[in-house]
Amino acid sequence: MSGQSEGQGKPRERTEAQLAEFFGRGEVFARQLITENERLRQEIADYDAGGETPVIPAGVVEELISRVAELERELAENEANEVKKVGDIVVQPSQIGADPAIVRELEARCVALTEEVASLGEGLSALEGENYHLATLYIILQQLHAATALGDVVQTLTEVCLNFIGVGGFSLYVIDEERQLVFPLVREGASIDELEERPLADDGPLAAIAGLGRPWQGGDPVPHEFGVLMYLPLVSGERLVGVITLEAYLPQKSALTDSDFAVLAMLSEHGGIALEKVWVGAHATEAQLTRRAIEALLFD
Amino acid sequence: MNVDRDSARRATVLVVDDSPPMRKMIVFALSRLPGLELVEADDGVDALRKIAGAQFDLIITDINMPILDGLKLVKRLRADERYVNVPIIIITTEGAAEDRQRALALGANAYLTKPIRGREVLTLVRGILEGSGH
Numbered sequence: 310m311s312g313q314s315e316g317q318g319k320p321r322e323r324t325e326a327q328l329a330e331f332f333g334r335g336e337v338f339a340r341q342l343i344t345e346n347e348r349l350r351q352e353i354a355d356y357d358a359g360g361e362t363p364v365i366p367a368g369v370v371e372e373l374i375s376r377v378a379e380l381e382r383e384l385a386e387n388e389a390n391e392v393k394k395v396g397d398i399v400v401q402p403s404q405i406g407a408d409p410a411i412v413r414e415l416e417a418r419c420v421a422l423t424e425e426v427a428s429l430g431e432g433l434s435a436l437e438g439e440n441y442h443l444a445t446l447y448i449i450l451q452q453l454h455a456a457t458a459l460g461d462v463v464q465t466l467t468e469v470c471l472n473f474i475g476v477g478g479f480s481l482y483v484i485d486e487e488r489q490l491v492f493p494l495v496r497e498g499a500s501i502d503e504l505e506e507r508p509l510a511d512d513g514p515l516a517a518i519a520g521l522g523r524p525w526q527g528g529d530p531v532p533h534e535f536g537v538l539m540y541l542p543l544v545s546g547e548r549l550v551g552v553i554t555l556e557a558y559l560p561q562k563s564a565l566t567d568s569d570f571a572v573l574a575m576l577s578e579h580g581g582i583a584l585e586k587v588w589v590g591a592h593a594t595e596a597q598l599t600r601r602a603i604e605a606l607l608f609d
Numbered sequence: 610m611n612v613d614r615d616s617a618r619r620a621t622v623l624v625v626d627d628s629p630p631m632r633k634m635i636v637f638a639l640s641r642l643p644g645l646e647l648v649e650a651d652d653g654v655d656a657l658r659k660i661a662g663a664q665f666d667l668i669i670t671d672i673n674m675p676i677l678d679g680l681k682l683v684k685r686l687r688a689d690e691r692y693v694n695v696p697i698i699i700i701t702t703e704g705a706a707e708d709r710q711r712a713l714a715l716g717a718n719a720y721l722t723k724p725i726r727g728r729e730v731l732t733l734v735r736g737i738l739e740g741s742g743h
Contacts (some may be wrong), residue, residue: 434728441638441727448633470626471702475724554627561704 367413443472443569446575453583457590462583463495466553469576471497474569476538478557480504484550491515491552498557517548518542524578527570539565541573543581550584565605621646621663621741622734625670626658626700631723633698638727639734653677657685662717666743667734672701672712682693682716687716696737700725716733 449469456462463481470476478498482491485506493504509519514532517540518525524544532540536556543551553576558564565573596602615714622645626632632649639647646723648663660668668686672679679699686692696718701708704722712720719733 437641437728438726441634444637444727445634446639448630452630465630468630472628472631472723473634475702477702559702559704559722562724 329471330463336559377591404478442571445568446572449473449572450575450579456583456587459584459587459591463578465583466576466580467495467497469572470553470555471559473572474555475559475562476555476557477559477562478555480554480556482507482552482554484509484552494551515552516538518552521549522547524581526577527567527574539573541577543584544577545581545585548581548585550581550588553580615691619644619646620666620738621648621660621668622669623648623650623656623665625653625668625674625679626673627651627671630673630697630698634725634727635730638730640734641727641731642738645738653682653685656682660686660692664739667696667698667737669698669700669730669734672703672708680712680714683712683715683717696741698733698737698740701729 449465453462454464456465466481470479480496480501481494482504483494484491488506489510490506490508492502492506494502495501496504498560507515510516514534514537517532519542521529521542521544525542534540538555538557541553543553622639624632624635624639624647626635629651632651636647636649639645639738645742648659648665650659653670654677656668656670657677670679670682677685679701679711683697683699686695697716698719698721699712700721700723701712702723703709709720718737721729721733
């Protein structure tokens, strides 16, 4: 039994020793916990006081990395779908499958179209100018042929020279067939008293236009001499009925244009016809229109 | 351009010139503006008579005219408070700088010299009418 008592005594001592060691370690651990707790409290106090940079909470960094990746993806997509402008036309690759070859072809077509539109604009402008020019010719022509008196013809010739051609100094001579000369009838821009009758058979440009035998046309030489920019014959058929001498431009005019020459060519022909018509009208006898007389004109 | 469709009342323009072909050419040039109502007068007195009987949004006048010339017409209109703000364009053969200055000083809004180009008149009239809300 004594052996058992001794045996029982030793385990007890071991147990007590183990307990002492356990509690000793527990005490040390408890002190470490207290110390760590105090350190953490101090950190919290420092953070609250703003004295130290806060620690980034776990997960925030991962979230940010994820967001950056997402933005990079969006950027890449936007670059692929970059909107291109050619003139006023917007080309968006995503709408056409983002094929660069198609985009380049479309760009080239847009450039060509832009140039074509500009060219059409110029053409339209030229057509408008031509339209205005033709309207000018038509209105002058209408005015000349509507004239029933010499005063109307003279007025129209004056307005055309002044307002449509831009000549501020000019004279209208009319032929005296009996004496084979032209005499001044009206003058604009200077005194008519300075002008004299002029024989058709002189050596100058007057003789040249008198011998033309037809209206002056664009492309013909421009008969002129000192003090006269142009001699314009007024001719009805082959009959010279008058001459206009253009003497000075208006201050805002410096030269005759192609349009002016077209108007002058028309005046040369239809101004002459208008002058002859009012002359014939002034010397015609009044006669009723009758079937017999009209048929006689056609068939006899 | 909204000279025609958008305005409650059609814009009305008076063209004053003693030269019938010149009036016709101005009217022709302006006929490119759709919806514009164009009235013609052959001198200043005729113009005053027509102005008294209608409301005009723009007056285009020559200077050299019998009875009442264009400058006197401008002066008469600017002296009447009813017509103080009606735009006036002078179209004339008088190309000297002093003629231009005199016309503008009397109250004309613009000054063009003959011979005119259709597009030039059209552009000026369109600009003035649009500027005045037509």
